[in-house]
Amino acid sequence: MTEKKEQKQMSTKKKARKLFLGMLGPLLMITIGACSFFYFMSNTIIEYYMKAELRASVERINSKILEKMDPISVNIEDFKNFGALSDDNQILGALTSIFAQNLKYSSSFYYAEAKKISQGGFFADSSGWIPEAGYEPMERDWYKGAVKNKDSFYYTNPYVDVQTGDLSVTVSRAVFDEKGNIKGVVACDILMKQLISILDEINVSPNGTINLINENGLYMTNKDSSKIMKASYFDETLYKGDLKEWMNGELKSELDKKNYYAVCKIGYSPWYIVAEGPTIDFKGKLSNIILTFEIFLILFSIFASIMNIRTIKKMRKDEQMLGASLFEETQTLVVAAKENAATSQDQSAAVKEIVATMEDSNELSESIASKIRDVSRVAEKTSSDVADGVSSIEENVAQLHAIFDANQQTIDGMKILSDKIESIWDIVTLINNVADQAKIIAFNAELEASSAGEAGKSFRIVANEIRRLSDGIIDGTKEIKEKITEIQHSSDSLILASESGTEKINAGYENAKNLGERFASIKDSAEITASSANDITDIIQQQTNSSEQILIALKQISAGVENFAVATDNISLSSEHIRKMSEELNNTVKSSDQK
Numbered sequence: 001m002t003e004k005k006e007q008k009q010m011s012t013k014k015k016a017r018k019l020f021l022g023m024l025g026p027l028l029m030i031t032i033g034a035c036s037f038f039y040f041m042s043n044t045i046i047e048y049y050m051k052a053e054l055r056a057s058v059e060r061i062n063s064k065i066l067e068k069m070d071p072i073s074v075n076i077e078d079f080k081n082f083g084a085l086s087d088d089n090q091i092l093g094a095l096t097s098i099f100a101q102n103l104k105y106s107s108s109f110y111y112a113e114a115k116k117i118s119q120g121g122f123f124a125d126s127s128g129w130i131p132e133a134g135y136e137p138m139e140r141d142w143y144k145g146a147v148k149n150k151d152s153f154y155y156t157n158p159y160v161d162v163q164t165g166d167l168s169v170t171v172s173r174a175v176f177d178e179k180g181n182i183k184g185v186v187a188c189d190i191l192m193k194q195l196i197s198i199l200d201e202i203n204v205s206p207n208g209t210i211n212l213i214n215e216n217g218l219y220m221t222n223k224d225s226s227k228i229m230k231a232s233y234f235d236e237t238l239y240k241g242d243l244k245e246w247m248n249g250e251l252k253s254e255l256d257k258k259n260y261y262a263v264c265k266i267g268y269s270p271w272y273i274v275a276e277g278p279t280i281d282f283k284g285k286l287s288n289i290i291l292t293f294e295i296f297l298i299l300f301s302i303f304a305s306i307m308n309i310r311t312i313k314k315m316r317k318d319e320q321m322l323g324a325s326l327f328e329e330t331q332t333l334v335v336a337a338k339e340n341a342a343t344s345q346d347q348s349a350a351v352k353e354i355v356a357t358m359e360d361s362n363e364l365s366e367s368i369a370s371k372i373r374d375v376s377r378v379a380e381k382t383s384s385d386v387a388d389g390v391s392s393i394e395e396n397v398a399q400l401h402a403i404f405d406a407n408q409q410t411i412d413g414m415k416i417l418s419d420k421i422e423s424i425w426d427i428v429t430l431i432n433n434v435a436d437q438a439k440i441i442a443f444n445a446e447l448e449a450s451s452a453g454e455a456g457k458s459f460r461i462v463a464n465e466i467r468r469l470s471d472g473i474i475d476g477t478k479e480i481k482e483k484i485t486e487i488q489h490s491s492d493s494l495i496l497a498s499e500s501g502t503e504k505i506n507a508g509y510e511n512a513k514n515l516g517e518r519f520a521s522i523k524d525s526a527e528i529t530a531s532s533a534n535d536i537t538d539i540i541q542q543q544t545n546s547s548e549q550i551l552i553a554l555k556q557i558s559a560g561v562e563n564f565a566v567a568t569d570n571i572s573l574s575s576e577h578i579r580k581m582s583e584e585l586n587n588t589v590k591s592s593d594q595k
Contacts, residue, residue: 047255054253054262054275057204061273062251062264064198069171069267072106072188073153075099076173079186083111083175093124096186100126106188107164111175112137113184122184129163137185146172146185155269157229158192158220167192167228169220196221208260208277215247215270233274237261247272255279332448343441357427371413374406408502410536411495421487424550428480431557435473442467473557480550490539497536504528 079099083092092111100109108127115121116136123131137143145154156170172187199210199221212220217234219227234243239254239261246252246263253262262275381399442463449460 050255050260050279051253054204054260055251057202057210058251058253058262058264058273058275061198061202061210062266064201065195065273066267068104068194068198069190069269072103072171072190073267075102075109076153076171076186076188079111080173080175083183083186084177089113089122089124092122096124096126100188103188107161107166107168107191109186109188111184111186112143114138114182127163142170142172142187143185146174146187147182150174150176153268155271157214157218161189164191192221204262204275205260205277205281207281208275210273210275212266213272213274215272217243217247220271237274237276239276343437357423367413371406371410411499411502415495417491421484421491424480424484428477428484431480432474432477435470435477438473439467439470442470476557483550490542493539 079095082095086092096109096111100106103109108125108129110123110125110127110129113122116138117123117131118134118136121137123137131137142154142156145156148154152173154172156172158167158169160166161168168189168191170187170189172185174185175183177183195212199212202210204210209223211222211233213233214220217232218229219231219233220229222228222231224231237243238259239246240256241254249265251262251264253260255261256279258278258280260275260277260279262273264273265271266273445463445466446460449457449463
């Protein structure tokens with residue numbers, strides 16, 4: 001017993017494990033697929049967000065730098081336009097001071113005439129700086145670059161300003177007269193710390209770097225000051241693409257598996273903003289959120305599988321109970337249907353016997369009618385003989401004997417007919433009882449069909465038809481009873497008339513001996529006998545017609561009972577089919593529990 005119990009427990013655990021894996025496996029596959037799709041879509045969205053954020057950050061830096069550099073460019077452009085029209089050095093010197101007051105981010109604003117200072121050339125600086133001996137602006141990079149570029153600004157590389165000691169760059173622009181001859185160069189020094197502060201204000205990511213480089217890739221800003229204008233961004237960047245295409249002046253952002261990159265040219269200057277850093281700075285928090293969500297989905301899948309298993313177990317238990325109940329009900333229904341079939345077969349046989357009896361009764365009625373017709377002919381002949389007179393008295397006596405015998409046979413026949421009618425009455429009563437039983441059976445069948453629900457719908461229709469047929473049979477038997485009553489009354493009258501005729505024939509026989517005195521009485525009796533015989537003939541004819549109607553009704557009843565028997569057989573077959581289906585359902589549920 002202990003081993004069987006342990007085996008049963010092991011089997012139950014194995015079933016539970018299979019059911020759990022069967023439910024959890026597909027659900028986990030769907031969940032993993034959904035998580036993978038979600039991760040792919042999230043990663044795509046994150047990359048799109050990162051690129052957009054990189055562009056926005058670099059554009060903000062570019063806008064802020066241009067915001068600080070645009071006033072310088074505008075003032076240099078204005079000075080250039082005014083200087084092209086004026087040759088008054090005092091005015092030009094005053095303008096350097098005036099324009100310098102409008103600039104917040106420059107250290108000095110100055111102008112150098114296209115003539116060496118040693119040869120009397122003019123030089124004005126807004127800061128009041130006086131060039132040292134031997135200092136010639138025309139030899140400086142900012143001057144030569146401006147003259148070379150002619151119609152555009154020239155930007156120098158960062159250098160340490162002699163006066164302030166700060167890192168600076170110079171923006172310069174050549175001034176030409178109306179004939180296109182060089183008149184001088186106007187320039188402005190920009191403090192690099194002002195530009196560096198902008199880079200410090202905007203942080204793309206915690207571990208990212210933002211720098212300014214020139215068109216050759218040299219650092220103009222760097223946390224390591226030793227790299228400024230010495231180290232190349234091209235040598236240190238992790239970007240693996242084509243750097244020439246990368247530095248084509250357009251705003252760009254790129255991502256690889258580990259790092260992000262962004263580049264943007266600053267206005268018309270030869271300077272570039274470059275940003276670079278690890279992508280984990282952007283993806284870190286979002287990746288954690290995605291991972292948490294995916295873990296939650298997996299845990300939810302496991303929980304859903306457990307709940308589904310519990311629900312399936314409960315459903316299977318309910319299926320077993322329902323199958324057992326259905327099996328029991330169908331067993332009962334099969335038994336009842338078989339009993340109904342047997343009863344209907346018995347009823348069909350009984351009705352067939354009644355039909356055969358009625359056919360015999362009909363034949364007997366026809367025979368009686370034939371005999372009554374013979375009696376009528378005899379009575380007519382007797383009346384004729386009486387009219388012939390006394391000469392035929394002996395023959396009349398003989399005929400009276402014949403009439404007596406025939407009349408006695410008629411009485412006997414009528415009594416037999418009465419007995420047959422009594423037998424028909426018993427048969428009709430039997431039919432009525434059978435119809436009542438059929439009605440009760442139909443009522444019980446309808447109750448059973450109602451309890452069977454949707455499966456007994458067809459059986460309920462058949463039960464209703466049977467009950468309606470039973471009601472029709474009962475109504476028909478009532479009419480048959482009325483006809484039988486009429487026949488009995490007619491038969492009683494005929495018997496009485498026949499017995500009265502017998503008495504008169506006896507009297508005629510006795511009186512025939514004394515024909516002289518009783519001739520008139522015999523003649524009257526013969527006439528009465530003839531009239532009664534005609535009446536008997538009419539009554540027998542009516543009885544024959546009634547018998548034929550009863551026979552037709554009984555045949556209809558027989559057909560109805562046969563239909564009821566066929567319907568009961570069909571119900572029995574349907575009940576058996578339902579029983580087999582319920583048995584198969586129980587077997588299916590049990591086999592599924594055993595797997």
